[in-house]
Amino acid sequence: MARRWRFKGDGPIEVMRDTHGVPHVRVTTEADLYRGLGNCHAVDRALPMLLLRILGTGRGSEILEASDDMLASDRFFRRCNLAADVEQEVAKLGPDERVRAEAYCEGVNRALAERSPWELRLLGYIPRPWTLHDVVLMSRLAGFIGLAQSQGDSERLFLEMLHADVPRTHLAELFPGLFADADLDLLKRVTLGARLIPESVRWSTTLTRMVASNNWAVAPKKTRDGTAIGAYDPHLETNRLPPIWYEIVFDLPDRWCVAATMPGIPGLLFGRTNDLSWGATYTFMDAIDSWVEDCRDGQYRRTHDGTDHWEHFQTRTEVITRKRKPETTVTFYENEHGVLEGDPHVPGHYLTTCWASGAGTGAASLRSLFGILHAPNVTAGMELLGGVETAWNWVLADRQGNIGYQMSGRMPIRRDGWRGFVPQPGWDVANDWRGFVAARDLPREYNPERGFVATANEDLNHLGSVDPINMPMGPYRADRIAALLAARDDWTVDDCRVMQLDVHSRHADDFLAVLLPLLPDTPEATALRTWDRGYDLESRAATLFERFYRALLIDVFGATCGPDVMEFMINETGILTDFYYNFDRILLSAESVWYGPEGRDATWTRIAAQALPGPVRPWGDERQLVMKHLLLGGRLPRWLGFDHGPIPLRGNRATIHQGQIYRSGGRQTSFAPSLRIVTDLGTDEVHTAMAGGPSDRRFSRWYRTGIPDWIAGRLKPQRPSPK
Numbered sequence: 266m267a268r269r270w271r272f273k274g275d276g277p278i279e280v281m282r283d284t285h286g287v288p289h290v291r292v293t294t295e296a297d298l299y300r301g302l303g304n305c306h307a308v309d310r311a312l313p314m315l316l317l318r319i320l321g322t323g324r325g326s327e328i329l330e331a332s333d334d335m336l337a338s339d340r341f342f343r344r345c346n347l348a349a350d351v352e353q354e355v356a357k358l359g360p361d362e363r364v365r366a367e368a369y370c371e372g373v374n375r376a377l378a379e380r381s382p383w384e385l386r387l388l389g390y391i392p393r394p395w396t397l398h399d400v401v402l403m404s405r406l407a408g409f410i411g412l413a414q415s416q417g418d419s420e421r422l423f424l425e426m427l428h429a430d431v432p433r434t435h436l437a438e439l440f441p442g443l444f445a446d447a448d449l450d451l452l453k454r455v456t457l458g459a460r461l462i463p464e465s466v467r468w469s470t471t472l473t474r475m476v477a478s479n480n481w482a483v484a485p486k487k488t489r490d491g492t493a494i495g496a497y498d499p500h501l502e503t504n505r506l507p508p509i510w511y512e513i514v515f516d517l518p519d520r521w522c523v524a525a526t527m528p529g530i531p532g533l534l535f536g537r538t539n540d541l542s543w544g545a546t547y548t549f550m551d552a553i554d555s556w557v558e559d560c561r562d563g564q565y566r567r568t569h570d571g572t573d574h575w576e577h578f579q580t581r582t583e584v585i586t587r588k589r590k591p592e593t594t595v596t597f598y599e600n601e602h603g604v605l606e607g608d609p610h611v612p613g614h615y616l617t618t619c620w621a622s623g624a625g626t627g628a629a630s631l632r633s634l635f636g637i638l639h640a641p642n643v644t645a646g647m648e649l650l651g652g653v654e655t656a657w658n659w660v661l662a663d664r665q666g667n668i669g670y671q672m673s674g675r676m677p678i679r680r681d682g683w684r685g686f687v688p689q690p691g692w693d694v695a696n697d698w699r700g701f702v703a704a705r706d707l708p709r710e711y712n713p714e715r716g717f718v719a720t721a722n723e724d725l726n727h728l729g730s731v732d733p734i735n736m737p738m739g740p741y742r743a744d745r746i747a748a749l750l751a752a753r754d755d756w757t758v759d760d761c762r763v764m765q766l767d768v769h770s771r772h773a774d775d776f777l778a779v780l781l782p783l784l785p786d787t788p789e790a791t792a793l794r795t796w797d798r799g800y801d802l803e804s805r806a807a808t809l810f811e812r813f814y815r816a817l818l819i820d821v822f823g824a825t826c827g828p829d830v831m832e833f834m835i836n837e838t839g840i841l842t843d844f845y846y847n848f849d850r851i852l853l854s855a856e857s858v859w860y861g862p863e864g865r866d867a868t869w870t871r872i873a874a875q876a877l878p879g880p881v882r883p884w885g886d887e888r889q890l891v892m893k894h895l896l897l898g899g900r901l902p903r904w905l906g907f908d909h910g911p912i913p914l915r916g917n918r919a920t921i922h923q924g925q926i927y928r929s930g931g932r933q934t935s936f937a938p939s940l941r942i943v944t945d946l947g948t949d950e951v952h953t954a955m956a957g958g959p960s961d962r963r964f965s966r967w968y969r970t971g972i973p974d975w976i977a978g979r980l981k982p983q984r985p986s987p988k
Contacts, residue, residue: 274300286959286967289514289986296368299531303372310528312382312961321406327586328390343583351401357628369531370395401627403529408655415843419736434858443686455614458606478546480660481719482668489755492947493662496761497544498938500923505895508957510940521985523951532634537944537951541640543661546720550656550674550733552621556602556691560609566692621675626654647671651704658720664946670718672707676733684735706730717750739846741771741919761943766978768800772919783870789877800917802885816876885913907963952980
């Protein structure tokens with residue numbers, strides 16, 4: 266794979282790799298910047314780009330394999346129909362945006378014409394050219410999978426527990442304030458079909474899931490050198506090669522940019538320019554809603570002025586071609602609330618579901634991401650990034666010393682009293698969406714007096730005039746970050762690097778405050794009492810505590826839901842990965858109906874006596890991760906080098922350096938810092954580490970160049986090239 270190459274756009278486009286394989290692209294026009302980006306994406310990451318397009322359009326059975334899992338994936342993406350109105354979005358692009366997006370596609374297609382991935386050639390697949398249609402589709406896919414797997418999981422869990430006759434008193438503690446006005450009797454009459462998102466989709470290595478992340482910015486008054494610092498580390502699945510992110514450096518005559526990008530999208534998603542740095546975490550905005558539809562004879566009921574009317578669904582028929590198997594025909598029933606989960610010809614109540622960013626989006630997001638290259642300061646950056654149509658927490662810092670936070674995403678305007686968590690009667694037009702909340706009303710913050718801004722997927726509703734979040738992650742990471750930033754006024758880049766590696770658990774602090782007084786004088790109790798609450802690889806106390814915590818979850822919630830259900834939820838789903846705090850509030854409460862007559866302290870004492878004794882291995886022995894090739898992972902002998910590992914992963918669900926490893930959909934998955942970025946705005950350097958290398962080619966020298974630094978917690982400097 267070439268170390269340097271040139272080609273012609275508006276002017277000469279020069280690409281040269283540094284010693285880490287990161288491409289540095291020198292151009293004279295902005296259109297050529299995106300030509301260079303597209304070309305580098307397709308040179309180094311054509312395989313994940315093409316696989317994502319294949320899966321996102323529901324063609325996996327036709328091109329990849331004809332398994333039942335792949336058919337479920339194709340059904341799901343045909344159901345979503347994320348490309349339905351893409352042409353209308355393309356038409357919304359302004360002249361400048363269209364030039365940049367088309368230039369990106371030209372760069373991609375230049376590389377694809379020279380070489381396509383051998384893995385796909387073996388399957389007989391010849392890729393069609395990359396188009397603006399694909400650019401818009403990729404922008405939707407990037408925001409959709411994380412949302413569908415998190416918010417959708419929690420809402421579905423509520424419905425399944427309701428159908429399992431979990432008492433209302435118990436549900437009220439687990440989902441506080443989220444269903445006070447709901448008609449639970451109606452919801453219990455709803456026919457729940459197969460899970461909305463099949464496991465084959467939810468945990469595919471090809472699909473990006475970005476949920477838990479950290480980012481913060483420190484104002485000059487709290488840094489050693491009196492300049493702002495930005496620190497960003499998105500947490501997502503790290504047990505895949507190549508990684509999701511792609512690093513690149515751009516040099517224009519009067520601008521430079523060090524960026525983390527996502528192949529397939531011409532956007533500078535995380536980055537630093539002459540003037541500004543920015544990064545994002547996922548915000549748990551509820552932008553996906555469901556309605557209960559009363560159906561019969563292929564129709565659904567609507568009530569207008571007190572009179573019922575029956576209206577016909579729109580029908581959409583999709584034919585799924587399958588390799589060496591008969592094709593499958595699927596019919597979807599749609600109305601203004603989305604796609605029906607059931608057959609309306611069979612009388613009953615079914616759900617329709619709609620994602621706010623699933624249609625009518627793409628052009629505005631591209632406009633924002635194109636504009637960020639020229640944003641002169643945090644104020645301009647917040648204005649631009651607030652226009653991104655999917656849900657993110659953006660943290661920014663600029664050379665003038667300003668810092669800020671802005672949430673983005675399309676939050677539906679709902680009727681008063683409905684927060685979106687529980688499905689509402691679809692026949693009542695009062696439950697229809699009424700547009701979307703303006704970005705200026707979403708949570709945001711500029712130059713706070715405390716001298717820093719930080720987000721870690723927690724509840725940030727207090728920073729806006731609306732409440733977009735109803736199921737946040739726990740506050741443990743956010744509280745730890747805030748406490749560390751507040752404690753000193755001499756922060757440096759290296760201090761932020763060290764903080765990104767922090768594995769102290771405030772979650773363990775809270776639980777041990779209750780547990781330790783209950784323990785007898787045993788070796789296990791001594792280990793927990795002397796534990797620093799750190800999830801270091803050598804810690805045996807971390808393993809001991811997690812043993813107790815797991816047993817407590819299964820015992821307390823299994824008494825009502827069934828221990829097998831809790832075992833499955835912990836072992837084979839992401840529920841306890843994302844929404845452990847809802848369970849923690851109950852476990853820590855001195856008075857909860859979930860404990861029954863035994864009470865909290867007696868329950869904890871009993872569980873500790875049962876769970877703590879026995880041999881204990883170091884935490885690192887419990888957390889072994891294999892980074893697998895996204896298409897051939899686990900299918901070839903390890904010595905061929907497509908997979909890497911096993912490697913130990915420090916941290917847990919509630920530490921700044923998050924380190925979660927578990928199984929879901931029948932395979933191992935993980936959440937950890939996939940990318941680390943720290944930059945001092947007083948310099949022209951950006952310090953980064955990535956969980957993998959630039960190339961998706963196994964036999965490239967840059968296939969996994971970043972892994973040693975990523976494991977060791979080292980950062981490499983990136984800077985604009987000398988003029």
